[in-house]
Amino acid sequence: MIDVRLIRENPEIVRRALEYRQMTSELLDEIVDLESKRREALQVVEQKKAERNSISSEIARAKASKDENLSVSLMDRAKEISSEVKELDLRASQIEEELKKKLLYLPNIPSSTTPVGKSEEDNVVVRMWGEPRKVDFEIRPHWDYGPETGLIDFERAAKISGARFTILRRDLARLERAIANFMLDLHHSKGYEEVALPFMVKRDTMQATGQLPKFEEEAYRIDPDDMFMIPTAEVPLVSQHMDEILEGDLPKKYTAYSACFRREAGSYGKDVRGMIRVHQFDKVELVWFTHPDDSYDALENLTADAEDVLRKLELPYRVVSLCTGDIGFAAAKTYDLEVWLPSYNTYREISSCSNVEDFQPRRANIRFRDVDNKLKFVHCLNGSGLAVGRTLVAIVENYQRRDGKIDVPKALVPYMRQEVIG
RNA sequence: GGAGGCGUAUCCUAAUUGGCUAAGGAGCCGGUCUCGAAAAUCGGUGGGGUUGACGCCCCUUGUGGGUUCGAGUCCCACCGCCUCCGCCA
Structure with a gap:
């Protein structure tokens, strides 16, 4: 498997590798696209998760101080966020899954000491x-x-x-x-x-x-x-x-x-x-x-x-x-x-x-x-x-x-x- | 195949009744002490993601689901290991 980071930062290296191997770069394009989608989705879901986590610990504090009213209203809010997280998480992991699958089909990059040739x-x-x-x-x-x-x-x-x-x-x-x-x-x-x-x-x-x-x-x-x-x-x-x-x-x-x-x-x-x-x-x-x-x-x-x-x-x-x-x-x-x-x-x-x-x-x-x-x-x-x-x-x-x-x-x-x- | 038990970080090992930071030890890295080492002692120390980088933040207690505002802890499935029984070279 090739490092996603390399693909993200230097896609042209991978593109050339595929050329050398007499392969098209369609797969690479799909991967680059999925990778940027993955990071977008990740940012959104992580932010929601952070929100959920902080409300969750507020609930713990409210319960500890026996503030029933506060904890009930916080729990309503948390429930909402939690279901949003579930949805966003699903979408993010689907993208990640698809990306991983495609990465497994990408061949290795030939060494610079490997002679370039068609067949x-x-x-x-x-x-x-x-x-x-x-x-x-x-x-x-x-x-x-x-x-x-x-x-x-x-x-x-x-x-x-x-x-x-x-x-x-x-x-x-x-x-x-x-x-x-x-x-x-x-x-x-x-x-x-x-x-x-x-x-x-x-x-x-x-x-x-x-x-x-x-x-x-x-x-x-x-x-x-x-x-x-x-x-x-x-x-x-x-x-x-x-x-x-x-x-x-x-x-x-x-x-x-x-x-x-x-x-x-x-x-x-x-x-x-x-x-x-x-x-x-x-x-x-x-x-x-x-x-x-x-x-x-x-x-x-x-x-x-x-x-x-x-x-x-x-x-x-x-x-x-x-x-x-x-x-x-x-x-x-x-x-x-x-x-x-x-x-x-x-x-x-x-x-x-x-x-x-x-x-x-x-x-x-x-x-x-x-x-x-x-x-x-x-x-x-x-x-x-x-x-x-x-x-x-x-x-x-x-x-x-x-x-x-x-x-x-x-x-x-x-x-x-x-x-x-x- | 049947019955039961167990999976926690590099290793060992805790966390019954769900709640704030997964405690502690070993190992490793660094400091003090020493001619030097050992011992002693002090500090640091899992992995992955995100970021140009740092920090914040997110994930990670075999794996995947579920319940819940919240799961190492409860439920289900799978995988692996151990014990006993059965079968077998």
Whole structure:
């Protein structure tokens, strides 16, 4: 959420942010209008309330001095004012409600270091690591390799759950578990606190991180309880500190494994083959809470921690700085990590690392006490470290051998206790 | 699922019978004392809104309603926690 004060005092900043995001500023105009109406209504109702309060204490005094006549006449007057207050209060809170609702639909303001651009095509590659392997045989895409070896079973997954689900078998089931464990151990060794979290959360929780209200059709809802399956561990990881004042030293660094659930509404033609885009996948997530002054250094560090997973797995990747037209709703700045996938003959997203600044903390009301003793919103960052399913795909394809077997990356051998798969 | 109990500020904890400013303690910040610290002692100290800023003022006792001139206190609903029972991996 964006500070209403900023919108009031510098609406042009927000207007430019919306332009950069390729969005119209209708919503902003409505908000500015509502905000001035809110303050008008507030002034009127508060004045009436002050009047009511002072008469109320006059009544108390009159009663104390046993002046029945005075207290009766005051009570008549108070009754009148009180009903006026009720009416004015209702109007004011309706305006406030409407304003709040609209504010929840306003995206974050991109950082000045986010490249300006219209779409994906304007994203900027900031660095590359590793070289795609050159081989003189045909690497089987994982969507062929899986069914051919029986290690990925799309058919039965579709039978029990529908399209965009997978069943992993034997060595690949074990590999998935090994990848998650490896990632968690690596992050743990760097000082991340490991957390195991609920995979279902309440509506408020989804709202705190920005998935709701705007993107409800993207989430799986559990109807009778109005709960949601988490689309990422970022949701519970950030929201665990809702309405808290963080004590102790910042930054706080968390890592968590979770399953993630996404409806992928509106991606019907995209990535229909294989397990690149599925409704349920595993991910290891990284979340930082930082002092506002430190969040951009933190973004570099968090991104480096995610990159380190790819380096240790020796998978070629590149880092892309998303442009203003492509960053997510809550993000001020985002680096995507893209891993080399032979089946696509290109780099595909495997991690997304974002600084949301105070956007989520403001929604979730997460603050800290600064050196000047004032309460301020923390800054919040999140990143995948990494998406487990896509990592598995990257290994299956990048480590595939001529004989159809797969070399286990060195870093995973201790977890798999074998050097070859298949 | 059934029965009962409890939610007060950063934390602990009071305020039965509705009434003027939510008392007190801890913690934190500052002063005195001290070579320095601890102890002692004095003062300050919740959050949000409104304001250009200060002050006045408004809201805030889990959340939302209701009764009343007036609600921490009475009523209703919801949420959370605890105890007991039932069911259960």
